[in-house]
Amino acid sequence: MAAIELDTTKNAVPFDRANIPGPKMAKAIKADLAGKLISKARRPLLIVGTAGADDGVILVVKRMAEKGIPVAATGNSIKRLKEEGIDATYVNLHALVSYLKDPGWKGFDGKGGYDTTIFLGHTYYYASQLMSTLKNFTKIKIISIDRHYHPNAQQSFGNLKPDDFLKTLDMVVAEL
Amino acid sequence: MAIKKGRFTIENLENVQINIGSIVSSGEAETPEGPTPAPEIHDLRDWDMKLLDRYEPVYSPVCDMCCYCTYGKCDLTGNKEGACGIDMEAHQAREAMLKGLTGTAAHSAHGRHLLNNLIKRFGADYPIDVGPSNLKAPLTQTIMGIKPETIGDFIPVLDYIEEQITQLLATAHTGQEGSSRDFESKALHAGMLDHLGMEVSDIIQISCLGMPKSQEDAPLVDIGMGSIDSSKPVLLCIGHNVAAVTYIMDYVEEHDLFDKIELAGLCCTAHDMTRYNKNAKIVGPMSKQLKYIRSGIPDVIVVDEQCVRADVLREASKLHIPVIATNDKIMYGLPNRSKDEVDAIIQDLVSGDQPGALLFDYAKVGKLAPELALKMAPIRKEMGITALPDDEEFKKLTSSCSQCGACVIGCPQGLDIDKAMEAAAGGDLTLFEELHDRCIGCGRCDFECPKGIPILNVIEKASQRVIREEKGKVRIGRGQVGDPEIREEGVNLVLGTTPGVIAIVGCPNYPDGSRDIYEIAEEMLKRSYIVVTSGCCAMDIGMHKDDEGKTLYERYAGRFLKGNLLNTGSCVSNAHISATTIKVASIFARREINGNWEEIADYVLNRIGAVGLAWGAYSQKALTIGTGCNRLGIPVVLGPHGPKYRRAYLGKPYNRDKWNVMDARDGSVQNIEPVPEHLLISAETKAEVLPMLAKLCFRPSDNNLGRMIKLTHYIELSEKYLGQLPDDWYIYVRSEADLPLAKREELLKKLEAEQGWKIDWNKKKVLEGPVRKVDVSFQPTNVPRLCKEASK
Numbered sequence: 001m002a003a004i005e006l007d008t009t010k011n012a013v014p015f016d017r018a019n020i021p022g023p024k025m026a027k028a029i030k031a032d033l034a035g036k037l038i039s040k041a042r043r044p045l046l047i048v049g050t051a052g053a054d055d056g057v058i059l060v061v062k063r064m065a066e067k068g069i070p071v072a073a074t075g076n077s078i079k080r081l082k083e084e085g086i087d088a089t090y091v092n093l094h095a096l097v098s099y100l101k102d103p104g105w106k107g108f109d110g111k112g113g114y115d116t117t118i119f120l121g122h123t124y125y126y127a128s129q130l131m132s133t134l135k136n137f138t139k140i141k142i143i144s145i146d147r148h149y150h151p152n153a154q155q156s157f158g159n160l161k162p163d164d165f166l167k168t169l170d171m172v173v174a175e176l
Numbered sequence: 177m178a179i180k181k182g183r184f185t186i187e188n189l190e191n192v193q194i195n196i197g198s199i200v201s202s203g204e205a206e207t208p209e210g211p212t213p214a215p216e217i218h219d220l221r222d223w224d225m226k227l228l229d230r231y232e233p234v235y236s237p238v239c240d241m242c243c244y245c246t247y248g249k250c251d252l253t254g255n256k257e258g259a260c261g262i263d264m265e266a267h268q269a270r271e272a273m274l275k276g277l278t279g280t281a282a283h284s285a286h287g288r289h290l291l292n293n294l295i296k297r298f299g300a301d302y303p304i305d306v307g308p309s310n311l312k313a314p315l316t317q318t319i320m321g322i323k324p325e326t327i328g329d330f331i332p333v334l335d336y337i338e339e340q341i342t343q344l345l346a347t348a349h350t351g352q353e354g355s356s357r358d359f360e361s362k363a364l365h366a367g368m369l370d371h372l373g374m375e376v377s378d379i380i381q382i383s384c385l386g387m388p389k390s391q392e393d394a395p396l397v398d399i400g401m402g403s404i405d406s407s408k409p410v411l412l413c414i415g416h417n418v419a420a421v422t423y424i425m426d427y428v429e430e431h432d433l434f435d436k437i438e439l440a441g442l443c444c445t446a447h448d449m450t451r452y453n454k455n456a457k458i459v460g461p462m463s464k465q466l467k468y469i470r471s472g473i474p475d476v477i478v479v480d481e482q483c484v485r486a487d488v489l490r491e492a493s494k495l496h497i498p499v500i501a502t503n504d505k506i507m508y509g510l511p512n513r514s515k516d517e518v519d520a521i522i523q524d525l526v527s528g529d530q531p532g533a534l535l536f537d538y539a540k541v542g543k544l545a546p547e548l549a550l551k552m553a554p555i556r557k558e559m560g561i562t563a564l565p566d567d568e569e570f571k572k573l574t575s576s577c578s579q580c581g582a583c584v585i586g587c588p589q590g591l592d593i594d595k596a597m598e599a600a601a602g603g604d605l606t607l608f609e610e611l612h613d614r615c616i617g618c619g620r621c622d623f624e625c626p627k628g629i630p631i632l633n634v635i636e637k638a639s640q641r642v643i644r645e646e647k648g649k650v651r652i653g654r655g656q657v658g659d660p661e662i663r664e665e666g667v668n669l670v671l672g673t674t675p676g677v678i679a680i681v682g683c684p685n686y687p688d689g690s691r692d693i694y695e696i697a698e699e700m701l702k703r704s705y706i707v708v709t710s711g712c713c714a715m716d717i718g719m720h721k722d723d724e725g726k727t728l729y730e731r732y733a734g735r736f737l738k739g740n741l742l743n744t745g746s747c748v749s750n751a752h753i754s755a756t757t758i759k760v761a762s763i764f765a766r767r768e769i770n771g772n773w774e775e776i777a778d779y780v781l782n783r784i785g786a787v788g789l790a791w792g793a794y795s796q797k798a799l800t801i802g803t804g805c806n807r808l809g810i811p812v813v814l815g816p817h818g819p820k821y822r823r824a825y826l827g828k829p830y831n832r833d834k835w836n837v838m839d840a841r842d843g844s845v846q847n848i849e850p851v852p853e854h855l856l857i858s859a860e861t862k863a864e865v866l867p868m869l870a871k872l873c874f875r876p877s878d879n880n881l882g883r884m885i886k887l888t889h890y891i892e893l894s895e896k897y898l899g900q901l902p903d904d905w906y907i908y909v910r911s912e913a914d915l916p917l918a919k920r921e922e923l924l925k926k927l928e929a930e931q932g933w934k935i936d937w938n939k940k941k942v943l944e945g946p947v948r949k950v951d952v953s954f955q956p957t958n959v960p961r962l963c964k965e966a967s968k
Binding site: 013014016021022023024032049050074075076078079080082083089090091092093094095098101104105107122123124125128129130132133135136137150159161173 | 232234235236237239240241252253254255264265422530534581585586588590598624685741765814817818819820824826829830854857858861864865868896897899900902
């Protein structure tokens, strides 16, 4: 079975080769563990970048939204997400991280901030820098389920091939 | 006899000499001086803190360590403190200040070099002439409190900048400043100084070198790698400081060589070359630098300063292209040949005995560079020099690629080079042709390839068809916006009937190629925004055409009017963009500007819908230009590489107590809608940035008509590019008159149903709901002393 053969912890080097932030870098994890971590979150937020609206990936976003995970649509992903009937809130990613680091922010639903952020479908270097804000100035968990290894997350996959990426996302959702 | 500046001795008075350094003259204040002439670091601190309180700095460290002194390396992850006591926030703020100071130093040192050169050539009393303008140097007046009349009047201005840079730089030393907010205030101070230095640089060259003076119909010039006639000897000038290059152009003109030689510029020197002599051509922005050198086309390269690649000499030497360095900032280890005869230098360079020469005697540069190009061209042609592979070699190179993906990981843009390589090996070049515009030409891929494939050369070889078609037009840099234009347009701008000014500036580190910048400009022009541009962006905007083959410069006029496209010129001409807002405050609103930065910045923040877009910003100069705009109350948007600058200034619309201003009529405090929402922010894509630009043009002073127009564009752009009515559209509605006419009823229903507002449906009026009601006489200010009650 693919679930046994696919090791998502391989090739865990920054996708931008020189993007080595410092002593604290993401732990490379397996897909099922990512799914379990997300399912345990009290207040998760799925943050979907422009590439999160790509074919294949968007179906995973839809399934995660259907599991009750609120979706923040950054970049211009909101257009396709809405077309797919996914309930998402548009927000600029840079602004969102500033809200997330504010203890006074009530979240999109007014019920309070989020304890876990899940990044999917972002321009690599852009998301990396904004994960750095969360990493250094908040206690929020950062789980990257993107295709490439993100050192500024707490948990991330290694660099995955496109087909393996979609299989990996299926495995994440299976654990929710 | 009138006493002039200078030095004299009194006869028979031995060993006594009286030096007159500064005399009260036209270069001094002529109108009452404001509270902060030539401000020290702390003088505008209160203003900075007001900005920083509303627009909180958000840090995104590139490196989680501090490697600044030998106490370290210190791990600051999680905002820990280092061995000296500095925490991550303060360290990041210090980094932002240091980057800003680098940019400020680059522009002001450019100004000093140019001023020394021009005073030597034209004299310190040479008058300033910027075109139809009484307000000739708005930034100088606002910051320094003086009105310069001659180029020599800028000497104390540069003295002031240099002193302030030293003071600011000192605070970065270990064991000095420990507050992130104060580092930010210092960064804002550096940004302001940067605009001052840029203004000096451009005004003196406009005045002395016959560049266009507020010329709205400046001529068009050719741009693009495909526009350069490579059958002629090609002399390529790279950099930002045109001082030496003017001597070359004079020599070429005087010796009727323009038909025999192709004089091309790259980066901002190119803008200034065309402003000096329209026979020059522009190769393109920074991203074309390595690509054009590697093409092997240039026969001689002349470099001056700023944004010149560090490997120009290494790359050029491989192709037998001599390099002439002309400025202290870039010397490449070359021998100083300033005192040698031109013929002797030419001989050494033609023979290849020397790869280049350092030459500070510009008269010699003027003669040497074109004569050398004429000699080198036939020699290099005979040698058949080119860096690009031939067809057979290209096939071998692409076939040898193992698709390991190292190049993709090494590419700053993460481009799918491996896929393009695979397709090219099968004879399909389309992926490389598409990739060519998105490639920023940095050459990092070459160093990553384990098989040693010269990837950048492969990209260029594969893209020869599209490179041949890279021909566009740019309107020559016009310089300042003239006073008559401000008088004509000011009222529209302040009242909001012109929806805004979008300043598209900065470098070519675009996330998805240069076409986006063209499309952003086109979209805003079609919507009657005034689009102002400069530097590399001004070049890239001119590289693309519509279906009829016309560039935006050919389709849109260059006056400071709604729906017009203005190219101010090179990087230092960015000062004219910020200065335009000062001109509006001074000429249109009759605000006193001398030594009065805070009041003018307050006016700009609250009333002028101007936004900067540095979509491809990469340089320290771009950061400091943006920071200077921020201190003047102008929001700036960056592309997705922007967070690598480590700091943004972001507002929180939900934090209502941050959105208070005073009404200058009586000092009462009003809670306003969050406008402008941010001061420095980034966006991920073109589709995301377009509605954001429209939104950031909102100002508290908008009248109903202005707000309606601005809101219409915000909603339309959001619907077009993000596929939805913006979630926050209602926040900006103060009455039914603010609503877009075509959607008024529909939106009123939404306000009632979704926001719980009370509507009088008979009169179709909003009764309850908005943050505040519009008041046409409202005078928003953040400066208490400007309130009438306070002044009593």
